[in-house]
Amino acid sequence: MKKQMAACIGLVCTGLMAPLAQAATTLTVYSALEADQVKDYKAAFEKANPDIELRFVRESTGVITAKLLSEKNNPQADVVWGLAATSLMILDQQGMLQSYAPKGVENLNREFVDKAHPPKWTGMDVWAATICFNTVEAVKKGLPKPESWADLTKPVYKGQIVMPHPASSGTGYLDVSAWLQMMGEKNGWDYMDKLHVNMAQYVHSGSKPCKMAAAGEYPIGISFEYRGAELKEKGAPIDLVYPKEGLGWDLEATAILKGSKNLAAAKMLADFSVSLPAMQLYEKNYAVVAMPGVAKQNPYIPTDYAKRLSKNNFAWAAKNREAILQEWSRRYESKAAPKN
């Protein structure tokens, strides 16, 4: 009975049993990539491997992580392509990942690959915290441009800031984890208490704060650099701020699920994920990718971007994720009355 129920939970919401169009092999890929990236990545892989079709299940980081964990005893995904390394490490702690050294993994920067031999996961690119600051609304409201995380707690920004919810968004969690690591636990929570006073909303996804800032809905959105640069290029009246204390960051990474029934095809995808053509795709969206020498300069991202990333202890961030989220929820979700 116990086993059955676990299996039942494992299958919930995946709808794996739905009849599928038949390519030679269909790989189920869980991903937290942005929707506008999935299209290009999928097309590139399928062009290189015409007999493999990718079936993407895309959701925000928190939802995909919860889904993978709940399916632990009956995994539905073959490959995870584009999920926060901190989340993959949690899966690894549960023994859910398959060891595999993709062809060409030696070309990657070793910091961006799991330390185990053979590795359990391989990095793709870095994404990091960035503040989107709407200049038009700032003038209207007389808001100075913030330069640091500390600036955001100033009373002048009360009700002007949005950030992603750390439980559902990977971008939200990397902020929280970086503040705790940079400032130390006590000061980190104190900082978030103060920030909470100024916070207008916690939203579902990491992109939304920047989109809201770009639309002037709230002048300041804590988001990440890809979305900021993309919106700025489209003509949104925003400045991108890289707070001087350091940027929280995480790796997007790839891993094969243990027990995948399409292991050969899954390995092809893992190989593709570390290949040069794939890195060139990532490079279009991110300033730092796992393969050295691929990245080009994005006009909206500073040249010393890599140096601005905060020191990040992935193992700590992964191990304490659940406890941190619980504490976060206790502090900021259960208040007796709405703030305003």
Place this chain on the structure above:
Amino acid sequence: MLSAVLRWLPRGGQAGIAGEARIASLLLWALVAVLLLGLGLPLLFIFAKSVQDGDGGFVCLANFAQVLQSPGLLRASSNSLQLGLTVTALVLPLAFAFAWALLRSRLWGRGLWRQVGLSPLLAPSLMPAISLVYLFGNQGLLKDWLHGGNIYGFWGVVLGELFYTFPHALLIIMTALSAADARLYEAGRVLGAGPLRQFLTITLPGVRYGLVSAGLVVFTLVLTDFGVPKVVGGDFNVLAVEAFKQVIGQQNFPRGAVVGLLLLLPAILSCLVERHMARRQQAALTARAQPFAPAPAWLRDAGALLLLLAIGLLLLALLGVGVAASFIKYWPYNLDFTLAHYQFDTVDGGGWSAYVNSLQLATATAVLGSLLVFVGAYVCEKLPGMALGRSLLRFLAMLPMAVPGLVLGLGYVFFFNHPANPLHGWYGSLGLMVLCCIAHFYTTAHLTAATALKQLDGEFEAVAASLKVPFWVTWWRVSLPVCLPALVDVARFLFVSAMTTLSALIFIMTPEHSLAAVSIITMDDAGDTAAAAAMATLVVLSSAGLSLLLSLLERLLGRRNQRWRKPG
């Protein structure tokens, strides 16, 4: 299964009366089986799931205790209650005023105003929420009206829910108001009661049951809707959103089941109150009542017009602003016209295929559902004998009224996704979603069909039986053509409901079969508000288009089939 039975029926005709009874009972039990599958069993599984832990072990009431102890959930419950009471208190007078202006005045164009009043039915509950953001958001058109206030939160949700629940309240109150007895007003006038006194002592008491029942319906709808709070709720958390977060966001199914059961409570309570009232109300109406017709009075009509204008324009604004916003390039900085937001490829949610899926789902629900409902109502109303089966069928037909979509959706997840379920392979398919939609909206459809059938004299069946004509011939040659208008109504109701509903389907949807209404939420979550508005516009246009088409069809059919209703 049903269509197989139907195909088989005509040949059974030669079997005579004995065979007919067997076929009738076969039909009845087949219907009961379909409803048990689509309704009864999934509900049972919610109860089971709520007393298990994550791995399926029995934990008694531990989940309940855990939920009740968690401060976030307590706050969400009290928020939900507060919200439900506020919306109910506000929507009742509004809907009553609108219904009164429609039915108790002699204004020109009341039919059109009626359509305006019911127009929110065409839109998913997310539409008013998106419109509210464009109207009163921080970059909203009418932002200044709030004097520095903020639409995100309690009052934003209240406004959105007002729009969403208004037509439901309006329909019920209109029915109650139209049942007025002219003799009472006559007596009042003769006894010297002025208009105010007549209103207080005749009109209001006459609709009190309607008001209470509308209130109960609205309260339940508000408590179980998560479209509006998700978009304009901000930090204002409600139970329905909490159930969604537990199940979809954290994959915590037992806790989701507990929250689902909590949401079932008000619905069950409403049903009990409703039944109790229905019994008392029968005595209040007499067969000799004369229909009330308002006398000319220009002052009253002017007042009615003002009411209709005020409320009607508000409704149209909440519908129209979202539509308009979907064509604006980049609100608020570039107001050029664009169709770019209708290119759904680069946003989450499944894009155009989600829309096509929704169309397929709605069409299948309308066609299969109205057939099923009509056969079911016929079996309930017209066939002799089989008392046990018929009362079981009746009970199952009325059950969906007490089950919020959100709860039904959870039940489907627990039941159909159980690996030991032989129908497991069906999970995630369009067919299952069709079943879910039919079950969800069964009661209203059944009542419409049953009412139409009740108007037919039972003697048709008696004569048919004495002529040895089997019941399916009577059904096909007499009942169906006569009840065609009701059938078209049922089909329209099912189509529009399946097109706009969110609550049940969001839980059983898979990436292969994403749906339009659900994709609106996904897009809004990712911050693509304009694309969400575009998809909502598509849904509204399709619902409105089909309603119009069916109205035309109804007229056409009416001319051909309903001639008998006219005297001479």
